[in-house]
Amino acid sequence: MIDLHNHILPGLDDGSSSLAVSVEMARVAAADGITHIACTPHISPGVYNNDFAAIRDALQVLLKAVNTSQIEIGLSIGADIHVVPDLVECICSRKAPTLNNTRYFLLEPPHHVCPPGLSSLVENCLSRGYVPIITHPERLAWIDYHYDALCEMQNAGALLQVTAGSISGSFGRRARYWSERMLEEGRVDLIATDAHHFERRPPILSRARDIVSRRMGERMASRLTLENPGAILADKRVAANGVLADVPVP
Numbered sequence: 719m720i721d722l723h724n725h726i727l728p729g730l731d732d733g734s735s736s737l738a739v740s741v742e743m744a745r746v747a748a749a750d751g752i753t754h755i756a757c758t759p760h761i762s763p764g765v766y767n768n769d770f771a772a773i774r775d776a777l778q779v780l781l782k783a784v785n786t787s788q789i790e791i792g793l794s795i796g797a798d799i800h801v802v803p804d805l806v807e808c809i810c811s812r813k814a815p816t817l818n819n820t821r822y823f824l825l826e827p828p829h830h831v832c833p834p835g836l837s838s839l840v841e842n843c844l845s846r847g848y849v850p851i852i853t854h855p856e857r858l859a860w861i862d863y864h865y866d867a868l869c870e871m872q873n874a875g876a877l878l879q880v881t882a883g884s885i886s887g888s889f890g891r892r893a894r895y896w897s898e899r900m901l902e903e904g905r906v907d908l909i910a911t912d913a914h915h916f917e918r919r920p921p922i923l924s925r926a927r928d929i930v931s932r933r934m935g936e937r938m939a940s941r942l943t944l945e946n947p948g949a950i951l952a953d954k955r956v957a958a959n960g961v962l963a964d965v966p967v968p
């Protein structure tokens with residue numbers, strides 16, 4: 719399995735607090751059957767002022783430590799990029815890293831309000847050749863009122879990433895309801911852990927994968943935890959909602 723949303727890098731955000739915690743997270747992930755992690759700390763101006771250079775440097779340190787600890791896991795650069803007015807410029811100028819330097823990047827909308835310009839921001843990114851992966855829509859407080867808007871963004875070419883813990887029930891009934899509904903409606907493009915620690919919010923994908931496999935079949939489980947994330951890492955096209963997103967590589 720491939721996990722494209724993980725706060726494993728130490729000391730950059732509210733995820734791992736130390737290199738030892740990060741190494742333990744890598745160990746737990748590898749034991750769960752995860753072979754590759756995109757390291758995606760928050761980028762949120764004024765809160766987490768991370769940029770490409772800071773994330774790259776932290777990734778190098780973790781790569782070395784994981785290697786020394788003989789943990790078999792691949793690590794790539796990435797970021798969990800909050801909605802900001804100059805988002806497109808941050809990505810185009812490589813101030814904010816995309817996932818493994820591909821056309822795909824994690825876009826984290828605000829949890830409590832749907833920003834009025836979100837759709838046009840997504841369209842703007844797509845028109846510049848970048849594909850936003852909207853993180854954990856099932857956990858957003860405003861999904862009840864704006865689910866249609868999320869579907870429209872996906873129809874336009876954005877991807878939707880659901881949290882593994884929402885499917886397995888760690889985020890409560892509401893997140894489980896939306897993750898199940900989105901799965902049934904074919905709205906989930908990939909599942910990721912959004913891990914922050916090895917025990918609290920751990921990097922575990924297998925539980926959600928097993929649930930999807932039982933309910934929707936092995937093919938779908940594999941698609942959401944391996945094939946689609948793998949295509950993203952390789953900068954290949956991903957079938958979004960049954961329609962191939964044909965976006966030129968920037």
Ligand SMILES: [Fe+2]
Binds near residue numbers: 723725912
């Ligand atoms: Fe996150």
